[in-house]
Amino acid sequence: MSNAESHGPPEPPGGGLDEAGYLAIEASPEFRRLRSAFRRFVFPLTAAFLLWYLLYVVLSAYARDFMAKKMFGEINVALVFGLLQFVSTFLIAVAYERYSRGTLEPLAADVPTDAPGASAAPPEEAGPGRTRPATGEKEAE
Amino acid sequence: MNAHHVLAGVTAASKTEQHRTISLVLFAVFVAITLYITIWASRQTRTAADFYAGGRQFTGLQNGLAIGGDYMSAASFLGIAGIFALSGYDGFLYSIGFLVAWLVALLLVAEMLRNSGRFTMADVLAFRMRQRPVRAAAGISTIVVSIFYLLAQMVGAGALVNLLLGTHGEAAKIWTIVVVGALMIFYVVVGGMKGTTWVQIVKAVLLMIGAVVMTVWVLSKFDFNLSHLLGAAADSSGKGDKFLQPGLKYGATDVWSKLDLLSLGLALVLGTAGLPHVLIRFYTVPNARAARTSVNWAIGIIGVFYLMTLVIGFGAAALVGSKAIMAQDKGGNTAAPQLAEKLGGGAGTTGGAVFLAIIAAVAFATILAVVAGLTLASSSSFAHDLYANVFKRGKTGERDEVRVARVSALVIGAIAIVLSIFARGLNVAFLVALAFAIAASANLPTLLFSLFWKRFNTSGAVAGIYGGLVSAVGLVLLSPICWGGKSATIPKGNADALFSETTVAPFHMQNPGLFSIPIGFLCAYLGTVLTREKTDEKYAELEVRALTGEGAH
Numbered sequence: 245m246s247n248a249e250s251h252g253p254p255e256p257p258g259g260g261l262d263e264a265g266y267l268a269i270e271a272s273p274e275f276r277r278l279r280s281a282f283r284r285f286v287f288p289l290t291a292a293f294l295l296w297y298l299l300y301v302v303l304s305a306y307a308r309d310f311m312a313k314k315m316f317g318e319i320n321v322a323l324v325f326g327l328l329q330f331v332s333t334f335l336i337a338v339a340y341e342r343y344s345r346g347t348l349e350p351l352a353a354d355v356p357t358d359a360p361g362a363s364a365a366p367p368e369e370a371g372p373g374r375t376r377p378a379t380g381e382k383e384a385e
Numbered sequence: 386m387n388a389h390h391v392l393a394g395v396t397a398a399s400k401t402e403q404h405r406t407i408s409l410v411l412f413a414v415f416v417a418i419t420l421y422i423t424i425w426a427s428r429q430t431r432t433a434a435d436f437y438a439g440g441r442q443f444t445g446l447q448n449g450l451a452i453g454g455d456y457m458s459a460a461s462f463l464g465i466a467g468i469f470a471l472s473g474y475d476g477f478l479y480s481i482g483f484l485v486a487w488l489v490a491l492l493l494v495a496e497m498l499r500n501s502g503r504f505t506m507a508d509v510l511a512f513r514m515r516q517r518p519v520r521a522a523a524g525i526s527t528i529v530v531s532i533f534y535l536l537a538q539m540v541g542a543g544a545l546v547n548l549l550l551g552t553h554g555e556a557a558k559i560w561t562i563v564v565v566g567a568l569m570i571f572y573v574v575v576g577g578m579k580g581t582t583w584v585q586i587v588k589a590v591l592l593m594i595g596a597v598v599m600t601v602w603v604l605s606k607f608d609f610n611l612s613h614l615l616g617a618a619a620d621s622s623g624k625g626d627k628f629l630q631p632g633l634k635y636g637a638t639d640v641w642s643k644l645d646l647l648s649l650g651l652a653l654v655l656g657t658a659g660l661p662h663v664l665i666r667f668y669t670v671p672n673a674r675a676a677r678t679s680v681n682w683a684i685g686i687i688g689v690f691y692l693m694t695l696v697i698g699f700g701a702a703a704l705v706g707s708k709a710i711m712a713q714d715k716g717g718n719t720a721a722p723q724l725a726e727k728l729g730g731g732a733g734t735t736g737g738a739v740f741l742a743i744i745a746a747v748a749f750a751t752i753l754a755v756v757a758g759l760t761l762a763s764s765s766s767f768a769h770d771l772y773a774n775v776f777k778r779g780k781t782g783e784r785d786e787v788r789v790a791r792v793s794a795l796v797i798g799a800i801a802i803v804l805s806i807f808a809r810g811l812n813v814a815f816l817v818a819l820a821f822a823i824a825a826s827a828n829l830p831t832l833l834f835s836l837f838w839k840r841f842n843t844s845g846a847v848a849g850i851y852g853g854l855v856s857a858v859g860l861v862l863l864s865p866i867c868w869g870g871k872s873a874t875i876p877k878g879n880a881d882a883l884f885s886e887t888t889v890a891p892f893h894m895q896n897p898g899l900f901s902i903p904i905g906f907l908c909a910y911l912g913t914v915l916t917r918e919k920t921d922e923k924y925a926e927l928e929v930r931a932l933t934g935e936g937a938h
Contacts, residue, residue, distance in 0.1 A: 261936065266926040269935070278932055286492045294654070297485045301650035304478055304631035305643040312630045317612030318619065322631055326477045330688055333485055337684045340492060344677060357935045 261357070269357060278351040285343055293336055300325055403735070404726075405550045407742035415591070415750045416568065419584045423572050426580035433783040434938070436790060437504035437765050438668040439578035441938070445675045447586060449682020452666050454585030455758040456483075456657075456683070457592060457690055459541050459751050460817045465691070466724075467717025469698020471707055473618070473628035475635050476698050478646065480691035482653025487687065489658040489829075491680040497836050497931035499667045499676035503938045506664045507770040510831050510850075513923035514843040517775050522850040524770035526827045527661040529854065530820045531763035532801060534662075535756055537816035539565055539805035541718075542752045548719045549745035558809050565752060566802035572757040573764060573794040581757045582669055588754035593690065595747040599721070600693040602728045603700030614696065617703035628702070639873040641893035649818060652898030656821030659828030662762035673934050700724055716814065722748065760801070764794035812881035815866050815895065819857065822898045826853030826905035834909050836931060841909070842918040849909025856904040860897035865890040 261269070269275050303311055304322065311322035430436050443451070461483060469476035502508035507523035542565045543558035550557070572580050607613040615629055622628040636646035657663060667676045701710060701720035704727050713719040722744045726732055729740030768790035773781045831849040834841040861867070865875050869882025870889035880886055930936050 261926075263922050263926065266929050267922060269929045269933075270925040275929065275933070279928070282932060290489070290492050293485065293488050297481070297654055298647075298650070300481070301478065301647055305636045305646045308630060308632055312626065314626075317610075318615035318629060319612050320626075320629055322474055323477075323615075323629065326474075326481055329481045329485060330692060333488060333684060334688060336488055337491060337681050341677065341681055344674075349674070352933045355929075355933050355935075357929075357933060 269355060272356060274351070274355045278348065278355055281347055281351055285340070285347075289336060289340070293332065296332060297329060300329055402551075404738035404742040404745070405552075407739055408550055408745045411742060411746035412749050415587075415746060416753075419568075419572065419587060419753070422583045422587070423576035423580035426576040426583060430577045430579055433504070433787050435579060436577035436787045437665070437769065439582050441669060441671050443582060443669045443675075443679075445670060445678030446682050447582070448666060448670050448675070448679035449686060450589045451582045451585040451669070452663065452679060452683035453686040453690070454587075454589035454592075454754045455662060455666060456687060457589065457751065458538060458755040458817070459545070459748060460537065460814070461691075462592065462596075462694065462751055463541075463545070463718045463721055463748060464716075464814070464817075465694045466698040466701060466721040467710075467714075467719070468634060469695060470701040470705070470710055470720035470724075471717040472634035473622060473624065473699075473702070474631050475633055477695065478631060478635055478650065479653065480694060482650050483657070484684070484688050484691055486654045486657035487680060487684045489655060490663065491677065491684065493833060493836070494658045494664070495667050495676045495680045496673035498664060498832075499670065499673045500934045500937045501927055501931045502668065504665070504668060504769045505766045506661045506828065506832070507766065507774075509927075510828075510835055510846055511770075511774075512927050513835065513841070513920040514846050516779065518843060519846045519850075520770040520774045522847050523828075523831075524766045524775065526823065526850050526854050527766035527770070528763045528797070529858075530660065530823050530828070531662060531759045531766075532797070532804075533816045533823070534660075534820040535759045535763075535801045536805055536808060537813050537820070538752055538756050538759070539801060540808050540811070540813045542749070542756075543805065543809045545718065545748065545752075548714055549722055549741075549748065555809070559806055562802055562805045562809065565749075565756060566798055566805070568753055569756040569760050570795055570798035572753075573760045573798070574791045578665075578669060578761060581754075581761050582666075584757055585754040588750045589686065591747050591750055593686065595744055596690060596693040596697065599700070599725060599728065599744070600696045603696050603704070603724070606700075606704065611696075614699055614703060618699040621703050621706050623707070638876060641874045644899060645874070645894040645896050648894055648896035648899035651902055652818060652822040652825050652896055655825035655829050655898070655902060657824070659824035659832060660820070661766060661824075661828070662758045665762055665765060666758075668938075672937065697721055697724060701727075704728070756801075760794050760798050763797050764790050767793040767797070811883060815861070818896055819861055822861075822896060822901060823854055823857045825898055826857045826901035827851070828853070830902075830906040830909045834913070836927070838913075839921060839924045840913060840919070841924075842913050842916060842920050844916040844918065845909045845911075845913030848912025849905055852908025852912075853901055853905025857897045857901035860892050860894075860901055863890060863892035864895050864897070865893065866895055 311320065313321045315321060315324055434441060465476045465480050468479060498509050501512055506527060507520045510523045511519040539562050543562045546552060546557055546561040572584055604614065607617065619625055619628040624633065627633060635649065636643040670676050670679055698720060701724040705720065705723045710717055710720050710723060713723060722741055725744035726737040726741040730736035768786050772789045773779065773786045827850045830853060831846045834845065865879050865882065867882055867884045868888045868890035869879030869886040871878040872889050872893060874893045878886065
């Protein structure tokens with residue numbers, strides 16, 4: 245459940261954490277678990293789809309005989325390879341959505357954002373403190 | 386030409402009149418609807434968050450449609466369909482880059498940006514840094530990218546009006562640019578992000594409907610057999626199987642032209658996640674989950690759309706034929722509208738006139754929605770980054786900032802109109818690819834290092850932005866786009882070159898990305914490691930906020 249209530253309606257002044265508070269959260273095991281779960285999924289997948297895409301572009305530039313091979317009817321390797329780029333893009337989007345809901349959002353909800361170190365100091369970013377904590381991944385459904 | 390043709394020509398002329406009228410009426414209806422929406426939106430716009438971020442109340446689906454509306458420009462509808470129609474397979478190289486690029490935005494950028502920023506790209510870039518230098522650099526890069534993209538769209542609109550409405554002469558072009566510019570200024574100044582978003586949603590729905598109808602119609606002519614369509618397109622093109630293989634347009638000549646293809650591919654796939662007008666769309670939803678679902682919707686919509694442009698482009702090659710397309714526009718930009726005319730019954734039929742008119746009106750709606758998004762991105766950045774944080778050092782109220790944003794939308798829009806009128810005779814299609822290259826070289830390295838590299842600092846951010854920006858623009862200034870002399874890369878020379886048609890370009894590629902993207906990353910890296918400043922504490926805050934949503938606006 246969202247802890248929006250504890251911070252009141254949309255944009256109360258203040259309500260942010262101070263620097264020590266953020267450092268404390270960053271050092272917490274819950275946050276480290278979330279970060280490594282995020283990076284473990286996202287970094288290899290990014291490398292994989294970029295390489296897969298670059299392979300397609302490189303083959304289009306340098307392996308034209310291979311790309312020209314007809315597979316069925318007028319449909320050649322180049323077209324199938326191109327369509328597979330669409331398929332892989334859709335699948336990665338679906339996989340990330342599932343991973344976010346199943347793993348990242350629960351992990352984010354476990355991070356103790358009201359940990360000791362939280363204070364009433366206004367956030368440091370320029371502009372008024374229009375904070376609305378606990379949106380996004382913390383919202384469980 | 387025999388008598389039969391002459392007669393057909395005469396009827397075609399009156400049908401041209403007919404489709405022009407229908408086009409103008411449909412376009413007027415679209416404009417009326419969007420003006421109404423804009424005025425409605427202006428009544429809902431009170432705070433800075435309303436103006437910059439549409440009140441952060443759009444749903445994932447709505448924002449996904451708006452992202453599609455922002456992204457599926459005339460270049461991607463008419464341009465990519467045209468490449469398919471004239472150069473066959475190579476259209477796919479473009480559209481696949483445009484689509485796969487969204488994974489970078491989805492996995493690395495969208496949610497973290499939503500959680501840690503407020504209104505502009507620079508909010509995140511400057512988060513850990515000294516505000517003024519980074520905001521100044523990010524603001525300049527935002528405005529340069531947006532204005533280049535804007536010019537390509539507006540000059541394109543001026544060129545299209547003659548083709549789509551059958552008008553002639555310079556006056557029609559100038560009027561089109563002025564009308565498009567005036568409407569976009571109105572959308573942004575009056576409606577802010579809320580109005581602009583709804584314009585983009587309406588446009589995305591219209592464009593998708595138009596594309597679905599055309600795609601199904603084309604496929605029905607070939608028994609819903611893709612292989613038959615491809616075969617007919619290859620036959621009709623006169624290029625045979627080559628038409629279905631990569632290489633007719635990109636990487637066709639020497640070693641440089643193949644590298645040019647790689648360079649284009651890199652800029653396309655890495656550029657999207659650094660385009661400011663795309664990034665600010667993530668602020669219009671209430672939270673990171675909605676930002677993520679909106680990208681997922683966008684990937685679905687944009688992916689299906691590009692699959693349809695394949696059918697539309699090959700359909701135009703098969704049914705209209707490259708000769709008839711080239712006769713209208715050497716660049717192939719009229720392939721889709723000409724296909725519509727053919728599907729409706731052909732030139733000189735009422736059905737043909739009606740469907741042509743519909744697609745032409747959709748094309749203009751497309752341009753309007755895109756230019757509005759670009760104007761909003763650049764004016765937001767001017768007001769929030771340059772005015773409020775660089776000039777006024779953060780000492781300004783929201784009300785003042787929004788007023789400045791409105792004024793700067795007016796000024797930037799006016800500048801774009803004037804520049805487009807002067808540039809209307811030039812071939813500025815390259816500006817779209819250049820905008821992607823700058824986004825990938827200047828914005829993306831800084832954005833990724835900001836989010837993921839603890840050691841990153843102010844000097845690194847500033848060096849990355851300026852290094853990427855200068856190298857991308859500089860290489861294009863040395864390229865065959867500006868110097869059109871004959872070389873192995875362009876055996877025929879480039880008669881449309883901006884500076885000289887005879888001097889050979891010192892840099893042989895048209896796309897700078899292959900060099901400027903690594904330069905951008907390298908500058909950001911060196912700028913950081915050569916200076917002492919550390920931003921560890923602020924990085925802790927950024928990281929916690931970006932990943933958990935703590936303290937999100």
